[in-house]
Amino acid sequence: MRSTFGRRRAAPAAAFSILLASTTAVVALQQQAAPGRFTALTVDDPAAAVDVATTPVSALPQADALRSGWGQFRAIQGESWSVHLDRRSGAPLLVEGPGIPWSVGKDASVASLGGSLRAFIAGNRALLHADDAELVLDDDASGALLPEVWQIVFKRVVSGIPVAGERYLFTIGHGNLISFGAPRWSRIDASPIPALDAADVQELLFSYMKLGADDVVDVVEKPQLQFIPLRAAGAQALAATGPYVGTPGAGYASALVWRVALRVAGDPGTWVALVDAQSGRIRSFRDDTKYARVKGGVYPISGDQICPDGCEQPSYPMPFANISIGAAAQTTTTLGTFNCTPSASSASTTLAGPYVRVVDNCGPLQQTVTCNADIDLFSSAGTDCTVPAGASAGNTHAARSSFYHLNRIAEHARVWLPTRTWLTNQLPDRVNLSQVCNAYWDGIGVNFFKSGSGCNNTGEIAGVFLHEWGHGLDQNDGGGFDNPSEAYGDITAFMSTHVSCIGRGFRQFGTCGGYGNHCLTCTGVRDQDWDQRAEHTPSTPAGFLATHCLPGTGPCGKEEHCEGYVGGETLWDLAVRDLPASGLDAASAWQLADKLWYKSRLGSGGDAYNCSLPNSDGCSAGTWFAKLRAIDDDDGNLANGTPHAAAIFAAFNRHGIACGTADDPGNQNSTTCPAIGAATLTASAGSSTSTLTWTPVANSIGFRIMRNDAGCQAATTRLSIATGTTFSDTALVNGYPLYYSVQAIGANSACDGPLSNCVAVTPQPAAGSVKLDATVYPCAGQVAITVTDSNLNAASTTATLASTTEPQVEAITLTRVAPGSASYTGSITLTGETATHDGVLSVTNGDTITARYIDANDGAGHANQQRMATALASCPVVSAVAKPVADGSFGTAMTGSRTDPAGSTIDVTWDVTTCASSDHHLLYGDLAAVASAAVAGGVCDLGTAGSATWSGVPSGDLWFVVVGNDDATTEGSWGTDGTGAERGGGTASGLCGLVTRNNSGACP
C-alpha cells in the first residue's frame, strides 16, 4: 500500500555528522533593524531643489547681449533655429534647428566627434558659457543611439572638481548637428580650496549622526569633493517661489562640498551627506538606498488551479535569499528586499539562503538583474519543469513556492523555539524529483516529486511543504522523533494554514480515501477534521485505529499515517472546537493552540499517547496531553488545573488520549491570570511603512506585534514586542499587503490576552498617483477612479475629470477605501448627452477622458504635483448590430389588437424609441409550440415606424414577436422567456432574408 508522504527515518550516520560539521558557523537570526534611527536628521539636497528658468531667447530685451549673440548665430546657421535659455545661468537649455552639417565618417567614434565638438564649443564660448577646460567627455553617456544618430555628452569639472548633475549634450543626426544644450550650467563662484579635509568631515558627520564607539560603520563612498549649485542670494534671489526673473546669468551661486556615503550596522539605510567644505554645515543628508526585491510567482495553498489560493500569484517575496552583487554578498529581508547598490552593478540569486537551498532536478536556477531593478522570477502556466519565458531551467513553480513556504514556516518556528539551531541551518530542498505521488523527509532535507499518475506536483502544495518540514522539526526538536511523526507533520501544516485538508490538490481526481472513512471534499492526502469525513466520527484508538488501520509502528501498532489521524484530529479540535467553546474567539484560539504546540515541541519525542488496544490514554510524562498542560499552566500546580485545562482535556478525551476524567480538579479551567482584554488596533499605510496604534489594555506588560503576508485567516508570526501602544513597521514593500494584529501579554508568560482585530495594510508611495479602471469606455456607464497617496492621510480627496466634449472639469470626491488605507476611490457617470456642468461627464466617440489629481506633497519636497490618467471613449454608431425585440423587456411593450374580432387583421405597435432598428419583421407560430418557439411564418419589412397592420393572419391560437434587424441579413433577439432564456435560442428564423441571429444587440 502506498505510504503517502513517507519519510526515511534513519539518515545515514555519516551524512548526518557532515551536516553538523558544516553548520558550526551558525547564522544569526534576522536582526530587527532599528527603523528610522537617522530619519529625523534628513536634510533635503539644495541642488535638487534649484529650479531652472526656461526663457525663449526672443523674450529677452532687444539690446540684451545674449539675444544679439544668438541673433548672429541664427543669421549664420538659419533663422529657424529655436533657442531656450536658463535665465538663471544664461546658458542654453535647448537649441534645435535645421542642422549644421557635421562630418561623421565611417569610423567616427565618441572621441572623434567629441573632438570636433570642442572646436564648436570654443567658437561659441560666449553663448555656451562653457570653457573647454571644464568639459570632460562622458564615455558612458555618449554613443550611437542609432547608426545615424550620435549623442555626445560632456561632464563638467571645474578646477579638477566635478559639478553635480551638470553636463552638455550634443545630438548629431544624419550628418547634422541638430540640437545641443545643458540641463543646468550654474555659475561656479565658490573656492575650490576646502577649509576642511576628508577626516574632519567624517568626524563632523559621525557627530551629526550621534554615532558611538559601538556602532559598526561601513563607509560606502569615501569623502569626495564636488561643487553643487545653489540659488543666488541677495537681490537676485527675489521671490522665493516661482520662476527666476532676475538678471540673466545671475541666478546661481555655488558651494564646495564633501560627499560621503555610509551605512551603519542595524540601520537599513545608505546615508549620503553633503558637507560644506568651508563651513562644515550639513547641506544634505538623506537615505540613498536603492531597494530592490527578489520576487516571483508562488502558490499560496495549492497548485490545483482553484483560484485564488490554488493559482500562482505573482510578485511574492523570496525571503532570506542570498544575493551576490559583484563580489559582495547580501541576504534579502523577510520581504525579499535587498540593497541594490551600486547601481548598474549586477545582482543575482540562485534561491539559496541561510535557511533554505533549492536543488531543482529540472536544472540550475540563476536569475540576474542590473541594479536597481527587482530580480523578478516571474510566474507561468504549466507544472514540473515549465519555467517562465527566458528563465533558467531551475526557476520552476516548485522552486519558487517551496523556497517561499519553507522560509516562512522556519521563520515562524524560530520565534517560538529560539534555541533550536536546526531552525537557523540551511535546509536542502529538492524539487521536481522524477517520482510521483509523494514527498519525503530524508533525515537532512525535504524532497518533492513531479506530477503524474493522478497526482499533482507535490512541490507546488503548501501543506506538503509544511508536513515534510514538520518531520524535520520533529527529528531536530531535541527529543528525536515523536510517534506518530505523521500527526506531527499534519499538525505543523494546519497550524500554519488553518486548513484541515492537508495538501489540497495532491490528487488530480476525487477526494482522499481516509482509510475507509472517506474525505468528503478534501483533494489532499488527509482531512484532519473528522466532521469532514464520511463517518462524521472522532477517531480513537479503539474505534478508527482498530477497525480501519493496517498494522504498523504507531503507538497502537498501526500504520503511522493512518494512526496519525488520532493525534491530528485532537489538535484540530483543540484549535477550532474546544478552545472556542471555552470562550476564545477563533483567531485567539488558533494563536493559543499554535503557542501550546510549538512551545511544547522542545525536547518532544516518543509516543504521543499510551496505547494497548482497546485501551489508550495520555497518562505519561512525554505525551502530548501532558506536555500541552505544562505549557498552559500558570501557577506551578497542575492539580488545580490550568487556564485552558478543560478545553485541552475535552479535545484529547474525545480521541481517547487524555488522562483522568472531566471531573478531576486537574482538568478544570483555573487561572491566576488577571483579566487581560483585547486591544483595538488601527493602522495606516505610509510609504514603505505601516503605523499601528492600539488601545491600552489593563494588566498587560506589553504587546506582541503579530504580522503575516498570508492573510487574516492564516497563522501569524510575532514580529516584535512593544511596551507602548504604537509601532512603526518600516522597510516594507509598496503595494504588498501585510496583515497585523496585536496581543496584550501579562507578566506571567501563561497569561496572554486575546488577539486584537486583524488589519490589512498596503504601503504605498508618498508620490500620489491616479488610475482609471479601464483604458476604453463606452459612452454610457461608470468610470471608477482610484487615487493612491500614502501621505495624504485624509478621509477623502478630490479628483477632476474632463473629456474632449466637456473640457470644463467635473470634480468628484474620492473616499478612503478603509481607515488607514492609502487608496481612495470614486466614480463618475458617462453620458452621450450634451455637455453641461452637472456631475456627469459628457463624451462622444473618440473622446479622451482625462482624470487629474493634485498631489499636495510628493514626499520628496515637491508641492502640488499634477498626476494624470487618460482613457478613450468609444461608442461608434454601430449599424451592424441587430437590435433585440421590442418585447417589453425594456421600453414599452408591444401591443396587438383586432379592430374586427372575427377578422383576419391585427394592428401591432412596438417600441422604436428606446431601441431603433433599420427594419422590423414579425415572426409567428402556433401557440401550442411556443415553448420551442417553432416559427410557422413571418411578415417582412414592417419598417421603422413602430406600428403596422398584419393582414391575412392565419386562424388558430398564435404567438408572435417583432424583431429588428441590421439592415442586412442579421436579425436581433426574439426576447426572453419566463426563465430568462433567449426565445428560440440563437438560430435565425431564416425568413425575410435573415440568416444569422445576434442576441447581443446594443440596446438598451
Ligand SMILES: [Zn+2]
Ligand atoms: Zn509524512
